[in-house]
Amino acid sequence: MYKVAVIGDKDSILGFKALGVDTFSVFGKDETRRTIDTIARDDYGIIFITEQLANLIPETIERYNNTLIPTVILIPSNQGTLNIGMDRINKSVEKAIGTNIL
Amino acid sequence: MKVGRIIKVSGPLVVAEGMDEANIFDVVNVSDNKLIGEIIEMRGDKASIQVYEETTGIGPGEPVYTTGEPLSVELGPGLMEAMFDGIQRPLEPIRELAGDFLTRGIEVPSLNREKKWYFTPSINVGDDVVEGDIIGTVQETSVIVHKIMVPPGVAGRVKTIEEGEFTVTDSICLVEGEKEVSIQMLQRWPVRKGRPVKEKLNPDEPLITGQRVIDTFFPAAKGGTSAIPGPFGSGKTVVQHQLAKWADAEIIVYVGCGERGNEMTDVLMEFPEIKDPKTGESLMKRTILIANTSNMPVAAREASIYTGITIAEYFRDMGYSVAIMADSTSRWAEALREMSGRLEEMPGDEGYPAYLASRVAAFYERAGKAVCLGSDNRIGALTVIGAVSPPGGDISEPVSQATLRIVKVFWGLDASLAYRRHFPAINWLNSYSLYQNKVDEWMNENLDEDFSKNRIMAMSLLQEESGLQEIVRLVGRDSLSEGDQLKLEAAKSIREDFLQQNAFNEDDTYTSLKKQNLMLKMVLAFYNEGKRALDNGVYLNEVTELPVRERIARAKYLAEENIGDIENIINETSTAIDELISKGGILNA
Numbered sequence: 001m002y003k004v005a006v007i008g009d010k011d012s013i014l015g016f017k018a019l020g021v022d023t024f025s026v027f028g029k030d031e032t033r034r035t036i037d038t039i040a041r042d043d044y045g046i047i048f049i050t051e052q053l054a055n056l057i058p059e060t061i062e063r064y065n066n067t068l069i070p071t072v073i074l075i076p077s078n079q080g081t082l083n084i085g086m087d088r089i090n091k092s093v094e095k096a097i098g099t100n101i102l
Numbered sequence: 103m104k105v106g107r108i109i110k111v112s113g114p115l116v117v118a119e120g121m122d123e124a125n126i127f128d129v130v131n132v133s134d135n136k137l138i139g140e141i142i143e144m145r146g147d148k149a150s151i152q153v154y155e156e157t158t159g160i161g162p163g164e165p166v167y168t169t170g171e172p173l174s175v176e177l178g179p180g181l182m183e184a185m186f187d188g189i190q191r192p193l194e195p196i197r198e199l200a201g202d203f204l205t206r207g208i209e210v211p212s213l214n215r216e217k218k219w220y221f222t223p224s225i226n227v228g229d230d231v232v233e234g235d236i237i238g239t240v241q242e243t244s245v246i247v248h249k250i251m252v253p254p255g256v257a258g259r260v261k262t263i264e265e266g267e268f269t270v271t272d273s274i275c276l277v278e279g280e281k282e283v284s285i286q287m288l289q290r291w292p293v294r295k296g297r298p299v300k301e302k303l304n305p306d307e308p309l310i311t312g313q314r315v316i317d318t319f320f321p322a323a324k325g326g327t328s329a330i331p332g333p334f335g336s337g338k339t340v341v342q343h344q345l346a347k348w349a350d351a352e353i354i355v356y357v358g359c360g361e362r363g364n365e366m367t368d369v370l371m372e373f374p375e376i377k378d379p380k381t382g383e384s385l386m387k388r389t390i391l392i393a394n395t396s397n398m399p400v401a402a403r404e405a406s407i408y409t410g411i412t413i414a415e416y417f418r419d420m421g422y423s424v425a426i427m428a429d430s431t432s433r434w435a436e437a438l439r440e441m442s443g444r445l446e447e448m449p450g451d452e453g454y455p456a457y458l459a460s461r462v463a464a465f466y467e468r469a470g471k472a473v474c475l476g477s478d479n480r481i482g483a484l485t486v487i488g489a490v491s492p493p494g495g496d497i498s499e500p501v502s503q504a505t506l507r508i509v510k511v512f513w514g515l516d517a518s519l520a521y522r523r524h525f526p527a528i529n530w531l532n533s534y535s536l537y538q539n540k541v542d543e544w545m546n547e548n549l550d551e552d553f554s555k556n557r558i559m560a561m562s563l564l565q566e567e568s569g570l571q572e573i574v575r576l577v578g579r580d581s582l583s584e585g586d587q588l589k590l591e592a593a594k595s596i597r598e599d600f601l602q603q604n605a606f607n608e609d610d611t612y613t614s615l616k617k618q619n620l621m622l623k624m625v626l627a628f629y630n631e632g633k634r635a636l637d638n639g640v641y642l643n644e645v646t647e648l649p650v651r652e653r654i655a656r657a658k659y660l661a662e663e664n665i666g667d668i669e670n671i672i673n674e675t676s677t678a679i680d681e682l683i684s685k686g687g688i689l690n691a
Contacts, residue, residue: 030685030686034639034686034687034688037639037688038688041639041688059641059643060641063641
């Protein structure tokens with residue numbers, strides 16, 4: 001059974017704790033990268049990460065693009081969305097079926 | 103002896119009748135110009151003679167004189183540093199006599215008859231000697247001691263032996279056996295007959311050539327046989343020259359057989375200037391050149407190979423390690439083909455005579471490590487390295503195939519590598535050495551116990567690379583996992599930082615075994631450390647962009663006395679990787 005993780009700043013991810021999801025509060029580029037790489041090796045199936053943090057480490061996000069597990073999904077933080085998460089979903093949809101149906 | 107008469111002339115082939123007193127392989131003098139020839143076929147009283155000189159102007163009716171002797175070479179002091187033609191005529195004295203190009207019918211003794219050598223006996227009157235025993239020495243050049251041996255077939259008690267200055271034909275020793283024999287420094291030996299040895303041994307010691315791809319991956323053995331096939335321009339001659347320069351044989355015989363004249367000139371110009379790493383003296387002092395360049399008579403090309411190997415055998419009999427380079431045996435085979443065609447023999451594959459394979463085999467079989475004749479059981483080795491030039495680089499042609507059946511080491515030169523400026527262009531995927539096991543043992547014992555392990559690892563990386571390259575060509579590099587991409591990087595590093603070697607760089611042209619071992623460790627260390635970094639979550643581009651890689655690439659240009667630096671590079675690699683891991687590696691959960 002795979003687990004679900006959420007990575008983000010403390011304020012954004014606090015609510016997820018209530019759902020029973022493992023939360024990792026991080027700060028800064030290096031810590032984010034190391035956290036995501038570390039938990040990717042554990043049995044986490046889905047990793048949610050806030051857009052603000054993902055923006056700092058594009059090549060790390062890129063690494064998990066082509067892997068099946070874990071899936072890295074970008075979510076807005078409490079400061080609002082940067083729209084890159086939705087862009088990625090649109091792109092994935094386009095790639096998969098050839099046109100944007102969303 | 104009866105004089106024959108020419109009835110037919112066809113290029114270098116002359117047929118004469120009235121030769122019933124002659125025997126096959128006798129040397130004859132053709133016409134009153136006294137052209138040197140050799141009988142290669144007898145039918146009744148008709149002899150077919152291959153003439154070792156130009157036959158222009160010879161016609162039927164002219165006389166043929168038999169000497170009754172087989173084609174022989176003169177062996178004795180004076181061979182070293184000399185340059186001979188295919189039938190051992192000395193080219194330097196001929197030039198003084200007749201100018202730059204060979205003139206017909208010229209007669210100059212192979213070894214200088216006037217020059218006096220100082221002979222130092224090593225045995226005393228009253229000693230019993232057998233064939234092959236060393237009776238004394240002559241300091242031929244500053245690095246080569248020429249040992250004077252009792253000729254094969256002679257044994258008995260020494261009656262007199264003298265010390266002092268003698269010419270090669272002076273009698274220096276009387277041996278009283280069944281009959282009294284006077285020994286001179288000069289011996290004659292028929293070229294087509296191998297010189298006898300007591301016992302042949304299995305070659306087990308590597309011939310160190312200082313060429314990384316050869317010594318590490320495809321080693322030759324002292325007393326072994328190797329072939330270098332390759333298309334035009336792939337660097338056969340440069341490899342041969344490199345081997346002649348740096349191989350750790352004590353004596354080199356270089357046979358330039360049917361190749362360009364200026365390649366021999368290169369040897370003549372370069373060798374005297376290069377210092378032998380072992381002796382510190384000029385390389386020429388241990389080198390004998392046999393030249394039958396492409397503009398010299400074809401028949402003599404056939405003989406040049408035998409002349410070379412007979413001289414080499416003579417030095418092997420003294421207990422030396424000798425290497426003979428033949429460049430190229432394909433020209434020699436073509437000479438055989440030309441003679442065979444003129445003899446109207448039934449042609450085999452591609453017009454080569456049916457006996458091509460057996461001739462090639464007979465030549466290579468004269469190599470070997472052996473216990474020489476003589477009571478001191480000294481061991482000599484004769485290594486043969488032959489270049490083969492298959493037309494179009496396709497080794498499925500008869501000469502390459504006949505050669506590959508015999509030789510134990512195959513250095514396949516590759517035109518595409520040469521085109522990519524990867525030199526020496528020895529293809530690591532199809533070359534092989536059957537001495538590998540023996541040499542591995544030797545290396546592990548004498549160099550480093552991990553040597554064969556490292557070599558196998560490097561080779562398997564190179565092999566994996568060629569498989570991965572195919573995937574990359576199909577779907578692109580990004581589809582590979584980071585581990586595989588690191589393998590590609592490591593294999594590239596092996597190719598560029600280890601296999602490629604610059605023959606024209608002072609420090610890179612010769613690499614000692616110690617340096618080779620360290621360099622191999624260094625490139626593998628990069629792979630192992632890189633793998634460790636990836637396992638710890640470091641990204642590939644961080645590993646490949648390490649500044650230490652530049653030092654790895656430059657390590658081959660380190661002079662021999664600075665090879666300690668390579669260990670520093672290995673240490674630097676691990677520190678740099680440690681740093682990467684502590685900075686960007688995964689956290690210890």
